[in-house]
Amino acid sequence: MQIITYILLGFFFLNIVFAVITVFREKRDIAATWAWLLVLILLPGIGFIFYLFIGKKMTREKIFDIKSQENIGMPELVQAQKEMLAEDENLLSAKQATENAKEMASLFLESDESILTKGNKVELFTDGAQKFNSLIEDISKAEHHIHMIYYIIHNDKIGKRVLKALEERAAAGVDVLVIYDALGSRSLKPNFFKTLKKLGGKAETFFGSKFPLINLRFNYRNHRKIVIIDGKIGYTGGFNVGDEYLGEYKKFGYWRDTHLKIQGNAVLALQSRFLMDWNAAVPKHKLEYEENFFPLIDKKGHTNVQVVSSGPDSDLEQIKKGYIKMISMAKESVFIQTPYFVPDDSVLESIQIAVMSGIDVKIMIPNKPDHPFIYRATMYYAEAMAAVGAEVYIYDNGFLHAKTVVVDGDICSIGTANFDIRSFKLNFEVNVFIYDAKIAQQQQNFFYEDMKKSYLLTKEIIDNKSKWMKFKQTFSRLFSPIL
Known part of the structure; x- marks a missing residue:
């Protein structure tokens, strides 16, 4: 012994x-x-x-390889957009933006070289069936190229519908390129894209492994969802490709998400992001600048947009800084929807300051976990926010997966980044920051409608939780920096 x-x-x-x-x-x-x-x-x-x-x-060599893609074929786009912006004395006209929006635009220009684009048409989707019907219809009309990134693609009904649409356009001579995350789409077998590849399309994994069943890289995943069609139409937001996003999994019920369809020059920024990700992901078939990838588009609408990316290849945490800036500028209200609410201290303090300053802060999270450990940490921080005076709503009509922030009904952010440390630091994300009161108020109205299907997290609910549940929440919170 x-x-x-x-x-x-x-x-x-x-x-x-x-x-x-x-x-x-x-x-x-x-x-x-x-x-x-x-x-x-x-x-x-x-x-x-x-x-x-x-x-x-991530190794320095891999970071360097990813960062080096930023200079491949991008100067033409950046210069063209700068020339367009130079025509105006200010980034945003007085009619189209507040001083807050101008400060936001400047922040992203400095931190992410994100060019502000004007005259975009933006359409919001909150229902998976509507989003995919629109996407597949637009894919069917593609003439030159279809570029696609999804964190998750499943071999199920909607996955096969999307694949069929891609195959039909590839057969017609359209250039089809697909990136899917090796971990998020780990159940997807390579032969899923066999016919697409025979027809001339290409499909590549992001940060894959030589051994399909063993991938040591749980972090640093490409969590972006981007589709670009002919450089003129772009999609991004929370929906992945799978039947659960159509509400067909009993475990989750109705799937409440938010996605964007963009027409206008903001699509060129999404295209730039795709090219960088493609060149970082694939060992061959590197892409260079082509005029057909970046057609300058006539004014489609009235919405000012910045596409902002962040990821472990940069220490700047651009999207997180955008969230903090939005919250700190609020004069009346901050509405946040997120499936995972695990903020770091800087974000947490910005929300606390807003609440204590008399700002109407509303936070909405799901009523059920898709990742139990993370959900316990989410509930810990949600209760902490409720304790300082924020209104925390638990969505009770299925699963809430939307990643949105609205400030003062004037500026909003919609994208792939959750309100958690993983999205801020460990994943490759993309968000669209929108400077248009009409779109912001539309998103705020969605929030109000969701409130009707939610319940308020009250002190009574918190106090009635078992000691065991409180322990699990507190224990999970200890690991929040690595969740």
């Missing part, structure tokens, strides 16, 4: 030593460092397996 005791003590001592060495040899923020130390020390041996899959940072 004494020998066994010494062996165990030695094992635990070595585990602590290796835990410290493992965590501190990579540069990361303090909160994530302590969270990983907690995992590695509390779960000897097993913790290192978790770290192998979700803790390892």
Whole structure:
């Protein structure tokens, strides 16, 4: 027994030593460092397996490879858009934007080189069937190219419908390129795209593995959802490709999400993002600038738009900064919808300050988890916000997956980024920041309609939770920096 005791003590001592060495040899923020130390020390041996899959940072070589794509074929687009903007004395005319919007536009120009585009037509979808019917109809009319990124593509009814539409256009000579995330679409077999490839289309995984069943890269996933058709029509938002997004999974029920269809020069920014992701993902078939990829489009509407990207290839956390800026500028209201509410301290404090300043802050989250551990952390932070005076609504009509922010009914953000650290730091995301009171108020009205299908998180509900549930929420919160 004494020998066994010494062996165990030695094992635990070595585990602590290796835990410290493992965590501190990579540069990361303090909160994530302590969270990983907690995992590695509390779960000897097993913790290192978790770290192998979700803790390892992206190599400098890979980051450099991704960042280097930004200069491939982009100067032509950037210069053309700058010339268009130079015609106006200000980024936004007085009729079309407040000072807040001008500050937001300047922030993204500096942090993300995100060019503001004017005269876009923007259409919002909150229902999966409507979104996919519109998308498939537009795909069927493509003449030159279809470029597509989805985090999740399933081999199910809607997946096959989308694939069939792509195959038909590829057979007609349209250039079809598809990126799907290797982890998000892990159930998808490569032969799903066999016919598409025979017809001349291409489909590539993002951060795939040489061993299909083993992918050590749980982090740094491409969570973007982008479709560009002929450089003239763009789609982005929360919907992936799968039957659950049509509300056909009993587990989730009705799927409430928000997606955008954009016509106008903002599509060129989505195109730029796609080309960078394609060139970062594929070992060959690299793309260069083509005029047909970036057709300058006549005015389609009246909406001013900036497409903003963020990801682990940059330390600037551009979308998070956009959220903080929006919240800090609010004079009347902040409405947030997100399936995962696990903010870092900077975002949390910006919301707290808004609430304590008398701003009407409303937050809406789902009533059920698709990832239980993350949902417990979400509930912890939701209750913390309710405690300081924010109104927290629990959507009770299925599953809420929308990622939206509306400030003062004047500016809104819709995209792929959740209100959590994973979206801010670990995933590749894209959001559309919209400077149009009409669209912002439309999104705010969606929020009010959703409130009718939600219930308010009250002090009574919080107090009546079991001690075991409160413990799970508090415990989950400890790991929020790495969730």
